[in-house]
Amino acid sequence: MLDDFMTRATLAGVGVAFAAAPLGSFVVWRRMAYFGDATAHAAMLGVALSLALQISVFAGAMAVALVMALTVTILSGRGYAMDTLLGVLAHSALAFGLVAVSFLSGIRIDLMGYLFGDILAVSRGDLAVIWAGALIVIGLIGWRWSALLTATLNEELAYASGIDPKREQLILTLALAITVAVAIKVVGVLLIAAMLIVPAAAARPLSRTPEGMALTAAAIGAASTIIGLRAAYVLDTPAGPSIVCVAALIFALSSVIGSVAPSSDR
Template identity: 70%
Template sequence: MLDDFLVRAALAGLGVAVAAAPLGCFVVWRRMAYFGDATSHAALLGVALALATDLPLFGGVLLAALGMALLLNRLTGRGLGSDALLGVLAHAALALGLVAVSFLPSVRIDLMSYLVGDILAVSKWDLVVIWTGAAAVLALVGWRWSALLSATLSPDMARASGVDPRREELILTLALAITVAVAIKVVGALLIAALLIIPAAAARPLARAPESMALVAMGIGASSALGGLTVSFVLDTPTGPTIVSLAAGLFALTQTLQAVRS
């Protein structure tokens, strides 16, 4: 069954959607869109690191994404506005990644596959990595769900109840880095943040509770992955961008429904 590249692509898209959906909800609630951008753009530095040191791609991207996320965590709130800091680091990471890749002339690199993904080239081993990473993210978020939610909604109340908001932010940072590392093969460095944010934002008008929003976001993400794959195959369009475009269409639909209701 897994010899069929479309089946592998569908399973890969579902794995990324399942991992990204609950994290995307926290990114939306915390208004951390640029945080996701900066972390995902650092993935290109991870690609260069992996190619230069013969590390597995997943390992190099995970190290770079985690390093960027920890740097952001450390620098946030130290004078420079968060949006400005995140904007600087997001674009700097992407530029440095492109420069770093240019210093590897001995390695043949399909840069577009790392920028916008190449889901149709997913191998059986890639599926193992994606679903192991997705399971780790879901386990981590499920284990810390109440604490993460408390720290997101009211850091002061969280402290009063014995929850350390900084620790929960670090846990969220780790989960984001894992998601970026498993998603780069599917949607690429430029589109990972979109797959984090758009399904969660689309789910917001349809849900009345945080848990239901995460579940609806999973459904929207999965529908975008499978629908985008189908449209891409029929119309011969780039698969990663098509998946994100379909997610954007679903976002527009839910926003329209909300406007009609109100």
């Protein structure tokens, strides 16, 4: 069964969708879209370092993504405007990563694959890493779900409930780094943030509860993967961008449904 490249691609995409759904919901609730983008862009530098040091791309990308996320968290409270800080770090990390890749002699690099993903080339080993990472992310978010929701709703309420918001932020940061690392192979550095944000944003108008939004986002992400891969196969288009395009169309449809539905029903 796993000898079929389309089957492996579908399983990989669904794994990433399941990991990104609950995490993406918190990214939307906390308005951390740029945060996810900066972490994803930093992964390119991790790819370059992994190839230079001959270590796992997953490990290198996750380490650098985690360092980037922690750096943003630390610097955000020191007088820097968040959007400016994220813009500087995101584009600087991506630029340094691309320059570092150019210095790697004797190593054949599919740069477009790392930037936009190469889901059709996912191997059995990649599939194992993706699903292991997805299960870790789902486990982390599930374990801290109530605490994360409380910290997202109100920091003062979190402190009153004995919850440390900074600790919950670190858990989100770790989950984000893992998700970025496992998603590189599927949608690439430039589209990871889209898979985090778009399904969650599409699920928001269709959901009544936080749990419902996370589950709906997972369903939308999985459907986007399946439909996007089929469209890419039929139309001969890039698989990763096709998946994101389908998710964007679902977002547009859900926005229309949300706008025309009576406010009492939402």
